Structure formats: C-alpha cells, structure tokens
Amino acid sequence: MGLLSKKDAVLLTDPLADNNPITIQVLGICSALAITAELKASIVMAISVMFVLGLGNVVISLMRNIIPSKIRIIVQLIVVATLVIIVDLVLKAFAYELSKTLSVFVGLIITNCIIMGRFEAFALANKPWRSFLDGIGNAVGYGVILIIVGFFRELLGSGTLLGFKVLGDPIEKTGLYAIGYENNGFMLLSPMALIVVGIIIWIQRSKNKALIEEN
C-alpha cells in the first residue's frame, strides 16, 4: 500500500474482517436478509451502499465544523436521503428490472444503521480523505458479506448465478438435475439468509483468534 499510510490503510482493511459491520457489529442485517436471494441484487446493493456511504462520509466530514450538534441527525438524514434518491433514480433509469427487485430496499438504505453509524462515529470527527476511506472500507465489508450470502442463496436456492443456469436446467433435467438434484426452496426464504449469516459469523469467529470471547 504505497498510496496510503499505514494508519489510513487500517481504515480500509479493518471493516473487512476484524470489525466487519455485519458479522461483528451486526448492523445492516435487514437488507442483508431481504435482498440476498439473488447475487445480482446483492452486488447492486453493495455498490449503492458504497456510493452513498463513501460520498456521504465526505460530505458530512466537510461540513463537520459548521453542523450545529443539536440538529446533526437531521443534517445527516438530508445528506443520506439526497444520495439515496440519486441512486434510486439512476437504477430506475438504467436498470429498471433490478430496481423493481430491490423495490423499497433502495429507499431503505437511508435507515441502514451502518451509514448513520459511520457518520456519527467517524465522519463528524475526521478529515474528508480519511472519512472517505472509512466509508469505502465499511461499505466493502458490508458488500462482501452480502455477496457471499447472495452467492450461496442463489446457487443453492435457484441453481443459478447472476441468472446463468450453472447447475443445469431444472425443467429439462440437465446437468445436476439429471441425477435427481433439486433446488433448495428454503434458501430463497429470508430465515435461511439469517442462518447463512450466522454460519459466516461462526466460521469467522472460530478462525479469528482475536474475536474469541472469554467466558
């Protein structure tokens, strides 16, 4: 990382593993459960959140000295709402089908705890460049989990990846389906997303010595 100082690099890498917003802080779970039935939706959601969080952090950080602390939540909401509307309109204009799949969850990025959390905890007290890195880092940490969950849910639930029939055709009975394999309908239901996230947390905690709790 020649571009970044060691202190700045930590902002990017820490949310990926040791301080992941989903698996460690358990924030942003609603969207992780709701839209991960398809890999494509997961990826778009990850990118949208990255846009909102990265840019939002910069904006808040630039304004941090002029925002009166009594109304800071309102100011944060306005910033986040503006960015979310941009994302929503762009999706509607260029990826209408996908924006229908994501439905209300694009709008609900506003309520994603990760975003308000980073504004409050980081952007209000740090310079724009560091805030930007922190926003991107957290969004990537969030997106990685979304994409892992989306990958398994689409692969096992529908037998496809990004819409491609990687396991064969369930109606024509080709590929794996020829030997009696069937899609797991449970994977498409939200409870299973919770279990998949739980399994990721389980694996991460058992591999990462720093996270093992004393009891």
Added chain:
Amino acid sequence: MSLKQNLHNLKEKYKGTKMAPAFNAIHTFLYLPNEVTHGGTHIKAADDLKRTMNIVIMALVPCLLFGMFNAGYQHYAAIDSSLRTDVLANFFTMDNFWIGIIKVLPLVIVSYGVGLLVEFIFAVIKGHEVEEGYLVTGMLVPLIVPVDTPLWMLAVAVVFGVVIGKEVFGGTGMNILNPALTIRAFLFFAYPTWMSGDKVWVYDAVNRTGTADAISGETILGSYAQNQEVVYSTFDKFMGFIPGSIGETSTFLILIGAAILIFTKIGSWRIILSAFVGAAVMGLIFNQVVAADIITDSSKFYGLMNTPWWEHLTIGGLAFGAVFMATDPVTGSQTNKGKWIYGFLIGFLSIMIRVFNPAYPEGVFLAILLMNVFAPTIDHYVVQANVKRRLKRTKVKTA
C-alpha cells in the same frame, strides 16, 4: 481379549490425541465405562441417558414395523383398491413388508449414519465425548418423512438439523428446538414438492406420474382440505391403515408407545394428555362454528372445520407429535404447571394451523417448534408465580 477390553486399551493408547473422543464414544456407546467417579458420595441411578434413549427407541419400534407394512400396503392398495375391503387379511403380508424393507430401512440407515457421523466429527473437534442424543432423533426422523423421500435430501436435512438445530447450541441437552422437527421443517420448506401433495405418500407414485399406471394417495387431511370424502373407516384411521408419513399413521401403536413412556416415567403424561385435550378443544370450537352456520360448505375451511373433533386426534401427525416430540425433556417445559400449558397450546395450535392454512396440513410440527421456543418463557412465569405466591404467604404470617 474381549471387544470391551480392546476398546478400553485403544482408549488409553490414544488418550489426549485428537481421535480419543471417537474411541471413547464407541466404548461408552456399547458398554458401561470402566471408570467410576472417585470420592464423595454419589447417588447411582439406573436410568442414565443411554437407557432413557433406548426405552424411547423401543417405544418407537412398533410404529416403525407397522410403517414398513403400511408402506407396502398403501402401494398395493393404490394399485388395486379391492385390497381395502379386507384390511387385516391383506395388511401383514411379506410383499408389503418387503417394500417396507427396501424403502424404509435405507431411510433409517441414512438418518443414523449421517447423524452419528456429524456427531462424531463435532465430538472430535470439541474434544468432548459423543452424546447419545442422536439415538432417538435418528429413529424419529425416518418415521416423520414420506416414504418416497430421496435419501440425499434426508442426508442434507439431517446435517442441517444436527448442526444448526443442536450442535451450534452446544450439543445434546442445550438445544432450543427439537432436532428431529428441525430436520422435518427443513425438508418441508426446502423441498415442498416432496413433502406434500398426493404423490409422495405412496411408494412409487412419483415415478409413475403421467404414465398409464399412475397411482396416488392423498392423505386424509389433504382430502378434507379440498372438501372431499375419504374412503377410510374410523377403524382404519385409528389403527393407521392410511397414507401418511411412515411412522405416524397408527394412533393405536402410538398410544402403546405413550403407555411405555409414561410407565417408565420418561414421557410426561401431563404434556401428552394436555396436548390431546388442547386439540379436542380446538376441534370442538370449530365444530361449533360449523354447527352455528357461521361457515358454510362453500368456505375453503369447511372440510377441516366440519371434521368431528375426535377424528382430528386420530388423523395426521398430531398423536405422534404429542407423544414422541412434545415430550422431549430438553425442549419442553420443565415445571408441572408449565407442562399443562405447553401441551395444551401444542394441541390447540396444531389444529388451528391445520384448519386455517391448508398449505401446512401438518400443523403439529410447526406448533411444537413454536412452543419449544416459548417453553422457557412459560417456565419462567410459572416459577415467578410460585415465588410471588409464597412471598405473599410469609407476609400474611408476619402481619
């Protein structure tokens, strides 16, 4: 040297290594361990976990054997309906039993093989002893699935049920949900086409779909849900000569199992009785609703609501669930008063789900899983009520 001594020596040899729990497990599974607790005073009880489990399995064996005959009987009766006229003569035949052997035994073997493998792996990872908890689960699972369930599905479900239903919570005795029902629920939501409908309950019906030899066997609940009459007599329903999951059709044999469990004080008679009472109450309410003309036969709920309340007790998995699943000492209520509430609500909710959601004709597994979650809450309030009552008593005395 006897096998027991051999195993003991192996155990000593591998002491402290990764494989130790595996040998330990085989040893304690087959024999009593050589070691006894040292020092202090101990009460030695004969009914250890292993013996408890074995008695439950013995109570299940009649259901299993009956289920094997029934697997064949339903197959042949679906092909030739004249077999239904004289059930007793046509039921206990070797042909029927043979189909039971080729269809049911593999389910039992897969259930035990996969389940125990998972338990062994976890025992080795954790360095614990293998727990006997899976012995009963492994027997329950094949009894509550349709006869045509593909083996790989069962294997996937067993892995899911044992890992997510039990091991993540810390193994036998720590689980919140009944592992056998977790497995059933997984199968139901993951592969609904194999768990409901009119094809899966009869051996070979799925393969014959669309051919000239097509056969089908709708369960009684399924027929009632569609406002259809059924051909089975009350005797058939009570004795279990009806299509259904492998081991749950015979209410008669389930009641014998219940008698064994109650006699040996393993199953709680309070839970069993209150579950049946709860189901009967809900059934009576529905009967009254129909009698009062609130619901007419154009309603989609009419068929199941109009079913006499006592018939609800004999059809579907209610009896099996109430006797063998609800009485699980780990996931059920612990207090006596709590057991009454817990059992009653299981029966009550089972019939309610059964009637109001025709997509889930087998409401009993959902009802038990739900009450599993609520059992600690029920116990908490029962204990608190007792504490309050006794506190009041001391106050009166001092005043």
